[in-house]
Amino acid sequence: MISLKQSKNSKKTAISEEKKDMISGYVYIAPFFIIFALVGLYPALYSIFLAFQKWDGLSPKVFVGLDNFRVVLQDPLFWKSLYNTIIMGLMGTAPQLVIGIILAFLLNLSFLRFKQFFRVTIFMPYITSMVAVALIFSVLFSNHESSLANYVLGLFGIDPVNWASSEWGTKIAISFMVFWRWVGYNTIIYLAGIQSISNDLYEAATIDGANKFQQLMYITMPLLKPFILLTVFFSTVGALQLFAEPTVFLGASAFTRDEAMTVVMYLYRDAFRLQSFGTASATAIILLFIIIAAAAINVFLTSGMKLKKRGVSK
The missing domain is CATH 1.10.3720.10 (MetI-like)
Incomplete structure (x- = not known):
């Protein structure tokens, strides 16, 4: 019984260590993805959205469909x-x-x-x-x-x-x-x-x-x-x-x-x-x-x- 409990505890410890390593890895690479999302992905998606709008930067946007194209x-x-x-x-x-x-x-x-x-x-x-x-x-x-x-x-x-x-x-x-x-x-x-x-x-x-x-x-x-x-x-x-x-x-x-x-x-x-x-x-x-x-x-x-x-x- 003691050996079974020890093996379960060791497995839990190993899993928790793997989770910690995985989380730390994501934390290290997170700055790149955050910066990419802010200066790369978001402007690209917003540009696609604007392609179907009429907008001069100040007045409200008006949906015009494919008119811009x-x-x-x-x-x-x-x-x-x-x-x-x-x-x-x-x-x-x-x-x-x-x-x-x-x-x-x-x-x-x-x-x-x-x-x-x-x-x-x-x-x-x-x-x-x-x-x-x-x-x-x-x-x-x-x-x-x-x-x-x-x-x-x-x-x-x-x-x-x-x-x-x-x-x-x-x-x-x-x-x-x-x-x-x-x-x-x-x-x-x-x-x-x-x-x-x-x-x-x-x-x-x-x-x-x-x-x-x-x-x-x-x-x-x-x-x-x-x-x-x-x-x-x-x-x-x-x-x-x-x-x-x-x-x-x-x-x-x-x-x-x-x-x-x-x-x-x-x-x-x-x-x-x-x-x-x-x-x-x-x-x-x-x-x-x-x-x-x-x-x-x-x-x-x-x-x-x-x-x-x-x-x-x-």
């Missing part, structure tokens, strides 16, 4: 902003993915000297203040004939471009800004992926007579596929959320210039300049579905790439 989808400026976002996103992000892989491969070469210096240098634009970025690119892409961009064009016999006032000049300048700021970030991710590849594969390929380009195509690229999928996903989401670069480059005129208006800028304009929080929330939901569709398409296309390992003839 209808207003946004019938607005030519929304489609213009979507077109601008896609064009600048493609011009700014697609090249950086390709060049990022090449730079990462070069930074991983064994004979390269001052590797740490080059790695820090190429990552610097990512952590540079947007104010500094604005100053740099306002000088590089100035409308003046003596600006660096126009000087380079002049070397090829091309007339100067009014970068900050022309349709494609603005798009190209902003795309260069996006490329310059984010190529180092993707390069570091690719570099981490390359360093996770065993050197034995490269040594075997070198013995078989493979040059550096063949090693890049038939060893590095196939094994970098998970990292490529990751960067494609984040780049797609980032490109469709383009906001800081156009507003910094154009300054006060950013929200009055149709040629540089992006979807997020359109959303911001509706909410904080026109006080139309209903249409702004509807735009946010539409943008969410566009991001999901674009990310799914990009991941599908990237995962379908035929990056197969091939033997290299001696």
